[in-house]
Amino acid sequence: MYLRHGAYYFVDHGGRWHHLGRDKREALRRYADVATVPQAVSLGAWMDRYLREIVPRKGQRTQRDNAAEMERLRSVFGDMLPDEVRPGDIYRYIDARGAPTRANREIALLSHLYTQLIRWEVVEHNPCRGIERNRERPRQRYVTDEEFWAVHDIAAPVLQLGMRLAVLTGVRLGRMLSLRREHVTDDGLMVPATKGGRPLLVEWTPELRDVVDGLERLRAVASVYLVARRDGQPYTRDGWQSMWTRTRDRALAEGLIAEPFSWHDLRAKAGSEAGDEELLGHQDMRVLRRHYQRAPRRVRPNRVER
Structure with missing residues (x-):
């Protein structure tokens, strides 16, 4: 003073x-x-509180993404007071960002930060409300059977089984790595619920049973995890992704596939080929059809007659 x-x-x-x-x-x-209330001095201080109190409630991948997104936001808005940010400032950020999809994610995080600031009685309005985001086109990469098996056949056994499990069940990577032996039931493989959803019981087929039994045989010691290293310890997401990326890049270098595809594209392959639209667990089928059904649609041609 x-x-x-x-x-x-x-x-x-x-x-x-x-x-x-x-x-x-x-x-x-x-x-x-x-x-x-020292946090009220700058938006950057409130960002710190959000990272301490709100982000830990989210999934591990979201936590990492939010930390990186918040640092970008901090570099522009961190020294401003919460009530100084105007819609024009946000539009300038979006225009200067240069990465449309990432800009959308970052502004979504800023908007949620302001939702918390309203709840914490710091501000009365959210300057992100009504902001027009960049238009995002759904990813269209469809993994053909030939591409799938080309990568599969040069992969390590555990990665082979993981790839098959991903396509058979459509389970996300994080969820797959967290599956435990208790999720293997008499009736099928129980996939725990995602936020706001219900658990999925994927019924047994000979192919699914073969994959699950194969994962059990790979381990040298007992483990509570379905997908585990030989010593029974679970794979980390980063460790699995590194193993996947090395194998996929080898397939590219050897000319086995012409274009790369991500692990998440395997979930889209599952959604594209699913005989049951409930397989991926979406409550809104429009999400499934817009983002995950990527295989070419088969149609019959018209007839042309004189």
């Missing part, structure tokens, strides 16, 4: 001077109010 021209001021981390009044006792009271 500083005395300047007969009045008391508080200077925040951004160098801004806040008038506290001329009466010292009243100025001290106002200073105490400011000092007890």
Whole structure:
């Protein structure tokens, strides 16, 4: 707190001077109010609270993504006060970002931050509301059977079984790596519910039973995890992705496939070829049809007659 021209001021981390009044006792009271909520000084401080209190409730991958996204947001908005951010500032960020999809994710995170700020009674309005996001085109990469087996046949045994499990069940990678032996039931493979959904019981087929039994045989010791290393320990997401990327890139280098595809594209292959639209667990079938059904649609031609 500083005395300047007969009045008391508080200077925040951004160098801004806040008038506290001329009466010292009243100025001290106002200073105490400011000092007890240091996060209110800048949006960057509230970002820190969001990372501490909100992000840990999310999935591990989302936590990593949010941490990276928040650092980009911090570099632009971190020194601003929460109520200083205007829609024009957000549009300038989107235009300058240069990565349309990532910009959308970052502004979505900023919007959720402001939702929390409203709940924490820091601001009354969300400047992200009504912002027009970049248009995103659904990914169209469809993995053919030939491409699938070309990568499969040069992969390590555990990766081969994982690839087959992904296409048979459509299970996401994070969910697959978290499957435990208790999820192997008499009636089928129980896939735990995602947020807001219900568990899926994937009924046994000879192919699915063969994959699950194969995963059991690979381990040298017992494990609570269905997909595990030989020592019974679970794979990390990064470790699995590294193994996958090396194998996929080898297939590219050897000319076995012409274009790369991601592990997530295997989920789209499962959705494209599923005989049951419930396989991927979407409550809104429009998500399935827009993002996961990528195989060419078979249609009959018209007849042309004289």
